[in-house]
Amino acid sequence: MTDVLIVGEGLAACVTMHVLNNRNLTFKCIGHPNQSSCSRVAAGLWNPIVFKRMTESWMAHVLIPEMKRFYADAEKRMGTRFLYEMPIVRALPNQEAQKSWNIKSVNALAEWIQAADGLPDDAWKFTSAFPCRGYVNQTGYLDVNAFINATLKFYAACYQNEIFKYPQLTIHAHSIEYAGLKSKYIIFCEGYRVSENPFFNWIPLKPVKGELITLESETLTFTNAILNSNGFLIPQTNGEYTLGATYTWDFNDEAPSLEGYQALKEKAESMVKTPFKLKAPRGGIRPASSDRRPIIGRHPVYEPLLVCNGLGAKGVMLAPFILKQLFEHITQSLWLDDAVAIKRFYKKYSG
Numbered sequence: 001m002t003d004v005l006i007v008g009e010g011l012a013a014c015v016t017m018h019v020l021n022n023r024n025l026t027f028k029c030i031g032h033p034n035q036s037s038c039s040r041v042a043a044g045l046w047n048p049i050v051f052k053r054m055t056e057s058w059m060a061h062v063l064i065p066e067m068k069r070f071y072a073d074a075e076k077r078m079g080t081r082f083l084y085e086m087p088i089v090r091a092l093p094n095q096e097a098q099k100s101w102n103i104k105s106v107n108a109l110a111e112w113i114q115a116a117d118g119l120p121d122d123a124w125k126f127t128s129a130f131p132c133r134g135y136v137n138q139t140g141y142l143d144v145n146a147f148i149n150a151t152l153k154f155y156a157a158c159y160q161n162e163i164f165k166y167p168q169l170t171i172h173a174h175s176i177e178y179a180g181l182k183s184k185y186i187i188f189c190e191g192y193r194v195s196e197n198p199f200f201n202w203i204p205l206k207p208v209k210g211e212l213i214t215l216e217s218e219t220l221t222f223t224n225a226i227l228n229s230n231g232f233l234i235p236q237t238n239g240e241y242t243l244g245a246t247y248t249w250d251f252n253d254e255a256p257s258l259e260g261y262q263a264l265k266e267k268a269e270s271m272v273k274t275p276f277k278l279k280a281p282r283g284g285i286r287p288a289s290s291d292r293r294p295i296i297g298r299h300p301v302y303e304p305l306l307v308c309n310g311l312g313a314k315g316v317m318l319a320p321f322i323l324k325q326l327f328e329h330i331t332q333s334l335w336l337d338d339a340v341a342i343k344r345f346y347k348k349y350s351g
């Protein structure tokens with residue numbers, strides 16, 4: 001009997017594998033890539049600042065140290081690089097915004113942001129969007145594809161590439177059985193496809209489609225910062241850039257669309273003043289929850305059934321902390337933060 005059977009093979013499932021391994025818990029994983037592309041297309045950014053309100057992102061001071069520790073440890077364990085720390089250069093529309101940024105950089109947000117004066121200008125000289133700018137520190141991106149590929153390879157002996165079939169699940173009081181596998185717990189990390197899961201289809205998701213594109217330019221050469229104005233531009237290790245992202249609440253599928261392409265092209269034109277080409281558009285559906293917080297914990301009736309969902313647009317930053325908390329809660333009865341616990345939605349479950 002294993003401790004945990006994981007369903008899914010996206011970011012949440014892969015983070016779960018490392019969290020379980022760190023706690024010496026055994027696991028198997030059943031996942032199929034065709035059900036959701038979300039993690040595979042993600043830009044992988046983490047950012048402690050909500051630019052719209054110029055406030056600290058929820059729990060950033062806890063989430064960021066934990067995520068850095070977690071991914072650095074996974075890099076070391078698997079001998080692969082996927083975490084790239086670099087500042088965000090944020091475009092500001094006018095002198096007033098610049099002044100307010102500079103004030104926050106020495107009080108409320110001093111831990112995270114700084115005034116641009118005197119800082120290297122490599123990335124900034126390529127953009128035409130706005131006259132002013134500020135820097136965000138302790139940011140960067142996770143190469144999510146590299147992290148998933150490395151994780152599935154590292155734990156290949158525990159992984160089965162197939163679609164999970166719900167009717168084959170038998171639930172006992174303190175364990176489950178699935179196609180000959182016995183496990184104490186099963187955790188569903190299915191992204192937006194949880195809507196098809198008969199045990200958790202009641203959790204309130206508000207999925208958001210997102211699209212990204214690759215930008216190629218011979219004259220664009222910055223490698224050490226992420227540009228952000230009405231979109232973001234992230235330098236990749238192969239000399240290309242990831243440009244994103246769109247947010248669409250009304251959609252039929254996760255495939256890249258003409259409207260998405262147009263919106264990304266406009267972002268590129270407003271951000272980059274050198275000639276460029278756009279290629280490889282891609283789309284995915286973010287599993288956002290109705291209150292924009294993750295959803296983790298036990299099923300209200302079937303104790304061995306667990307879920308991790310609602311990672312929305314911030315899975316990279318959220319997953320390591322909340323999954324560690326979930327398994328501390330399950331195995332040691334430690335506290336589970338009310339803001340992320342599935343308990344807050346139990347009243348929506350009607351049996």
Ligand SMILES: Cc1cc2nc3c(=O)[nH]c(=O)nc-3n(C[C@H](O)[C@H](O)[C@H](O)COP(=O)(O)OP(=O)(O)OC[C@H]3O[C@@H](n4cnc5c(N)ncnc54)[C@H](O)[C@@H]3O)c2cc1C
Pocket residue numbers: 007008009010011012013030031032033034035036037038039040041042043044045046162163164165189190191192193194209210211212244245246283284285286287308309310311312313314315316317
């Ligand atoms: C365009 C875009 C840009 C983004 N940029 C960022 C970013 O910069 N930073 C950030 O933190 N986040 C970003 N995100 C969000 C991020 O991708 C998500 O928070 C995260 O990937 C969600 O991971 P997940 O594992 O919960 O879900 P998913 O990625 O949807 O993974 C679910 C997995 O389970 C599999 N699956 C589902 N059902 C079954 C089944 N029945 N049987 C077998 N397998 C199954 C699916 O195929 C998939 O592999 C972005 C998302 C998009 C779409």
